[in-house]
Amino acid sequence: xxxxxxxxxxxxxxxxxxxxxxxxxxxxxxxxxxxxxxxxxxxxxxxxxxxxxxxxxxxxxxxxxxxxxxxxxxxxxxxxxxxxxxxxxxxxxxxxxxxxxxxxxxxxxxxxxxxxxxxxxxxxxxxxxxxxxxxxxxxxxxxxxxxxxxxxxxxxxxxxxxxxxxxxxxxxxxxxxxxxxxxxxxxxxxxxxxxxxxxxxxxxxxxxxxxxxxxxxxxxxxxxxxxxxxxxxxxxxxxxxxxxxxxxxxxxxxxxxxxxxxxxxxxxxxxxxxxxxxx
Amino acid sequence: xxxxxxxxxxxxxxxxxxxxxxxxxxxxxxxxxxxxxxxxxxxxxxxxxxxxxxxxxxxxxxxxxxxxxxxxxxxxxxxxxxxxxxxxxxxxxxxxxxxxxxxxxxxxxxxxxxxxxxxxxxxxxxxxxxxxxxxxxxxxxxxxxxxxxxxxxxxxxxxxxxxxxxxxxxxxxxxxxxxxxxxxxxxxxxxxxxxxxxxxxxxxxxxxxxxxxxxxxxxxxxxxxxx
Numbered sequence: 001x002x003x004x005x006x007x008x009x010x011x012x013x014x015x016x017x018x019x020x021x022x023x024x025x026x027x028x029x030x031x032x033x034x035x036x037x038x039x040x041x042x043x044x045x046x047x048x049x050x051x052x053x054x055x056x057x058x059x060x061x062x063x064x065x066x067x068x069x070x071x072x073x074x075x076x077x078x079x080x081x082x083x084x085x086x087x088x089x090x091x092x093x094x095x096x097x098x099x100x101x102x103x104x105x106x107x108x109x110x111x112x113x114x115x116x117x118x119x120x121x122x123x124x125x126x127x128x129x130x131x132x133x134x135x136x137x138x139x140x141x142x143x144x145x146x147x148x149x150x151x152x153x154x155x156x157x158x159x160x161x162x163x164x165x166x167x168x169x170x171x172x173x174x175x176x177x178x179x180x181x182x183x184x185x186x187x188x189x190x191x192x193x194x195x196x197x198x199x200x201x202x203x204x205x206x207x208x209x210x211x212x213x214x215x216x217x218x219x220x221x222x223x224x225x226x227x228x229x230x231x232x233x234x235x236x237x238x239x240x241x242x243x244x245x246x247x248x249x250x251x252x253x254x255x256x257x258x259x260x261x262x263x264x265x266x267x268x269x270x271x272x273x274x275x276x277x278x279x
Numbered sequence: 280x281x282x283x284x285x286x287x288x289x290x291x292x293x294x295x296x297x298x299x300x301x302x303x304x305x306x307x308x309x310x311x312x313x314x315x316x317x318x319x320x321x322x323x324x325x326x327x328x329x330x331x332x333x334x335x336x337x338x339x340x341x342x343x344x345x346x347x348x349x350x351x352x353x354x355x356x357x358x359x360x361x362x363x364x365x366x367x368x369x370x371x372x373x374x375x376x377x378x379x380x381x382x383x384x385x386x387x388x389x390x391x392x393x394x395x396x397x398x399x400x401x402x403x404x405x406x407x408x409x410x411x412x413x414x415x416x417x418x419x420x421x422x423x424x425x426x427x428x429x430x431x432x433x434x435x436x437x438x439x440x441x442x443x444x445x446x447x448x449x450x451x452x453x454x455x456x457x458x459x460x461x462x463x464x465x466x467x468x469x470x471x472x473x474x475x476x477x478x479x480x481x482x483x484x485x486x487x488x489x490x491x492x493x494x495x496x497x498x499x500x501x502x503x504x505x506x
Contacts, residue, residue, distance in 0.1 A: 004284060022372070030285070030365055037281055038361075039354045042320075050327055054337040054452070164342055178452065180338035182327060185349040193358075 003033050006085060013088045016095050016125045020208040024201060028085060031197045036077055040190050043183055044074045050182030057172055064168035064179045070156060073187070077194055080149040084201070087138035087145075094134040095125050127212065128219070136212060143205045146198055153195075160195060162187040282312050285364060292367045295374050295405050296415075299488040303481060307364065310477045315356055319470050322463055323353045329462030336452055343448035343459045349436060352467070356474060359429040363481075366418035366425075373414040374405055407492065416492055423485050430478060440475055442467040 007029055014022055051065045102120045127135050154160075162184040169176050181187075286308055293301055326348070332340045381403075407415050434440070442464040449456045461467075 004281070007284060019372075019376075026368060030288075030361060030368075034281070034285065034361060035358070039357045043351070043354060046327060050341060052337050052341055164345060165338070178338060180341040180452075182341050183345055183348075183351075185345050186351060186354065189350050190354075 003037060010085050010088050013092045018208055020204055020211060024204040027201055033081055041074055043186050043190055044072060046182055053177050053179040055177045057174055060173035060177060063170045067170050068166050083145045084142050087141040090138045091135055094131055139205050139209050146202050150198060160191050289364055289367050292371045297488055299484055299491060303484045306481060312360055320353055322466050322470055323351060325462055332457050332459040334453060334457045336454055339453035339457060342450045346450050347446050362425045363422050366421040369418045370415050373411055419485050419489050426478060426482050440471050
């Protein structure tokens with residue numbers, strides 16, 4: 001499991017994201033993960049071996065390095081990127097669940113041939129209903145993680161500039177010892193770059209949040225003024241036009257509770273007005 | 280996430296590029312990314328370890344290295360290649376958007392049912408016309424800007440493209456002035472000149488593609504330009 005594996009997993013969610021979500025994903029993978037892997041890791045590669053202290057006291061070098069760098073920038077960024085990309089998996093799981101339910105419904109209503117089942121997999125889920133809430137939660141978690149990590153970064157390394165010299169007094173160093181950091185300017189450049197892209201990602205997430213909320217309110221306003229329109233799933237629409245309500249009721253009385261729940265939750269199939277605020 | 284994944288992403292844009300664009304992409308990946316990965320990274324691999332200063336003063340080497348090499352050539356090239364390849368994603372996004380619109384139309388059973396299958400929409404090649412022309416031209420424009428910016432940054436930081444053998448350093452804590460010796464200066468100069476030359480060729484190709492697109496549009500009747 002490496003960054004390429006994460007890319008495969010997360011890019012599957014891409015299809016069900018908004019346009020801003022896709023831009024966010026590209027920025028994450030190209031300007032953050034890729035820069036981390038091809039550039040930043042080699043800049044910080046010799047951070048300990050080239051950390052030199054003006055003393056011959058054994059152990060002083062290690063102790064001072066550990067005191068000033070409790071966790072390396074590169075590891076902090078790697079953790080940040082992993083935590084920030086994983087909320088998208090919530091959406092992936094919800095989409096997989098919805099697709100499973102749709103397939104079950106198709107089989108029950110006699111459309112269980114491979115062509116229809118394949119189309120369930122391929123069609124893009126509309127971000128409405130419970131999927132909307134899941135999506136919003138994932139965006140909020142992303143924002144939270146980004147903010148938390150930027151704060152942690154600022155707490156551990158106040159100021160984003162990497163200094164050339166640190167003065168260390170930890171035991172066993174005799175008195176105060178000058179220690180020199182390797183490649184401070186290059187590290188500062190990459191730190192600023194990574195923070196800037198982190199800021200851009202935060203802005204994109206906020207924009208996506210605002211877009212989703214505005215879209216949901218607009219849909220609700222449209223639905224309030226025109227209650228007969230709007231279905232929330234592809235097959236919901238097809239089935240409700242092909243089948244009369246009493247046939248679906250027949251299915252409801254015959255089938256198990258989970259399917260009844262799905263039909264109850266999925267207003268498009270029932271042709272009732274939508275009570276969900278986000279549809 | 281590495282150069283291979285970037286190549287896979289950009290390879291998808293290739294289908295909708297002009298011939299010059301395809302040549303540009305090939306040069307990018309073979310003469311720049313590949314050379315960077317298989318050769319240049321090894322040449323610069325020991326740049327700090329083998330940067331030797333004529334002093335025993337601890338810390339002097341680190342400080343002098345940092346003073347003369349604020350950012351390594353390798354990292355600058357890696358950033359340049361990433362920034363120069365990403366405008367092509369604008370084109371990829373626009374093409375994906377158009378495909379999405381066509382699929383929506385196809386599903387609704389639109390009057391122009393020229394596609395038998397949704398799969399055909401996926402493999403269809405879009406001609407560079409109308410809004411796609413503007414997106415494509417903007418992407419070339421951004422590529423040119425990034426290339427030029429990075430070449431200027433390079434020249435500005437390293438005062439020319441030659442790697443000196445010896446640098447004289449007097450940053451604290453070095454006592455007075457100290458001689459520091461750069462590792463593999465000739466080999467580094469050779470690769471620097473090579474990468475700059477290929478960068479220049481890429482700039483020329485981008486300019487040629489830009490002119491080609493402009494000429495293509497002005498040769499057609501003006502009324503078609505805006506659709």
